[in-house]
Amino acid sequence: MSDPITKEMIIREVRDRYPGITAVFQAHGLPCAGCHVGSYETIEGGARTHKLDVEAILADLNRFARDGTVPERRARPNNLLTPQTARNDGKIAGIKYVVAVMSGKGGVGKSLVTALLAVTLKRQGYKVGILDGDITGPSIPYMFGVPVRSLTQVPGQQKPNPPVSRGGIPIMSMNVLLDDPEAAVIWRGPMISGAIRQFYTDMNWGTLDYLLVDLPPGTSDAPMTVLQQMPTDGVILVSSPQGLATMVVSKAIQMAHKLEVPILGIVENMSYVDLPDGTRHEIFGPSQGQRLVGLSGAPLLGRLPIDPLITTLSDEGHIEEYDSEPYQTLAQNFLTHLREREEARPALPIISSRSLSGAARPLPSKAEAAATPPSAPATRRDEPAGAASTDKGGGGLQRLGRFLKPDR
Ligand code: ADP
Numbered sequence: 216m217s218d219p220i221t222k223e224m225i226i227r228e229v230r231d232r233y234p235g236i237t238a239v240f241q242a243h244g245l246p247c248a249g250c251h252v253g254s255y256e257t258i259e260g261g262a263r264t265h266k267l268d269v270e271a272i273l274a275d276l277n278r279f280a281r282d283g284t285v286p287e288r289r290a291r292p293n294n295l296l297t298p299q300t301a302r303n304d305g306k307i308a309g310i311k312y313v314v315a316v317m318s319g320k321g322g323v324g325k326s327l328v329t330a331l332l333a334v335t336l337k338r339q340g341y342k343v344g345i346l347d348g349d350i351t352g353p354s355i356p357y358m359f360g361v362p363v364r365s366l367t368q369v370p371g372q373q374k375p376n377p378p379v380s381r382g383g384i385p386i387m388s389m390n391v392l393l394d395d396p397e398a399a400v401i402w403r404g405p406m407i408s409g410a411i412r413q414f415y416t417d418m419n420w421g422t423l424d425y426l427l428v429d430l431p432p433g434t435s436d437a438p439m440t441v442l443q444q445m446p447t448d449g450v451i452l453v454s455s456p457q458g459l460a461t462m463v464v465s466k467a468i469q470m471a472h473k474l475e476v477p478i479l480g481i482v483e484n485m486s487y488v489d490l491p492d493g494t495r496h497e498i499f500g501p502s503q504g505q506r507l508v509g510l511s512g513a514p515l516l517g518r519l520p521i522d523p524l525i526t527t528l529s530d531e532g533h534i535e536e537y538d539s540e541p542y543q544t545l546a547q548n549f550l551t552h553l554r555e556r557e558e559a560r561p562a563l564p565i566i567s568s569r570s571l572s573g574a575a576r577p578l579p580s581k582a583e584a585a586a587t588p589p590s591a592p593a594t595r596r597d598e599p600a601g602a603a604s605t606d607k608g609g610g611g612l613q614r615l616g617r618f619l620k621p622d623r
Pocket of ligand 1: 328354
């Protein structure tokens with residue numbers, strides 16, 4: 216007899232090992248088995264996402280493995296939550312919005328956009344934190360000049376504090392746990408996903424308007440974990456005008472659609488360069504922003520230029536000193552779009568790229584923006600007020616605990 220099927224197994228592997236077993240998953244109302252994205256999930260993860268009884272699924276899977284029995288289709292539980300609501304179950308009190316920043320391909324400036332969106336929002340008076348979900352290639356602490364080994368555990372306080380940047384942005388990243396910033400983290404997908412979850416659930420984030428999550432590129436385990444298992448309110452997709460980047464980001468768009476996570480907007484980075492003589496050059500080709508707007512159904516939040524000052528400030532750990540009009544526009548469009556989404560649910564208003572140049576719809580003036588109190592973004596309709604995290608995150612920062620140092 217072959218080994219029993221366990222809840223830790225990846226759905227895809229089970230499906231490949233036992234042809235026809237997809238019918239068992241489907242009988243339980245677990246669509247992941249037939250879905251390209253979800254089939255990379257564990258049975259336990261899929262059951263959790265869809266609020267299903269994992270033990271009942273396992274019993275039927277193992278029965279199928281023994282004698283090929285496909286159970287009757289089970290009635291969906293009355294209290295079945297939609298994926299979006301299920302994610303909100305894990306919302307941490309004090310964090311209003313969790314926004315993931317994603318890209319299809321590495322090197323398009325996703326971390327930079329995360330960092331500068333956080334900096335710009337912070338400058339406008341919002342409380343912002345950054346969770347660097349790029350466990351194997353973290354770059355956020357470097358840009359902010361946050362040192363390694365800078366996580367602190369305050370005596371008597373249950374959860375450790377993430378280090379805070381000079382400008383007051385709490386930042387959690389794998390690199391703040393390490394002794395050597397150049398040490399390689401060689402971990403498999405599930406460990407990476409677990410670490411990201413723990414960075415969210417097991418840190419003392421305090422009160423935040425926005426927690427921006429910088430995801431590793433692509434559509435692998437880690438982005439999937441954040442989109443499926445964390446209470447992610449939406450994603451921002453970063454791309455560049457290069458054809459290849461556009462092609463790859465369309466995969467990320469599909470992933471967000473399949474997982475039913477709202478795409479809050481598209482950012483086209485490295486869109487152009489302005490030369491000192493006043494000319495503008497689109498060195499990676501013409502903008503693909505409109506195309507991505509069409510593919511995603513989400514607005515183009517900004518077109519950002521290539522600016523060598525960004526590279527210099529990033530390398531010096533002083534990214535918080537950067538300020539430029541395109542980033543102010545990006546932050547403003549982000550806030551406007553979020554506000555409109557809240558006001559107009561379930562309809563999704565589109566900010567066309569024309570509006571970025573002011574042609575279609577004027578954005579709020581700075582005075583209007585300033586009039587919005589920092590904690591003013593509309594409260595979520597479905598946000599469980601005061602809800603504590605239900606994700607036990609594998610029992611605290613146990614695996615990471617050896618990296619912690621006491622507060623002095
Ligand atoms: P990703 O997170 O997509 O892998 P990064 O944000 O790490 O990409 O950016 C890759 C490199 O490109 C970094 O060194 C960053 O400073 C630089 N970079 C990104 N966008 C710009 C830009 N608009 N102007 C200048 N340098 C940029």
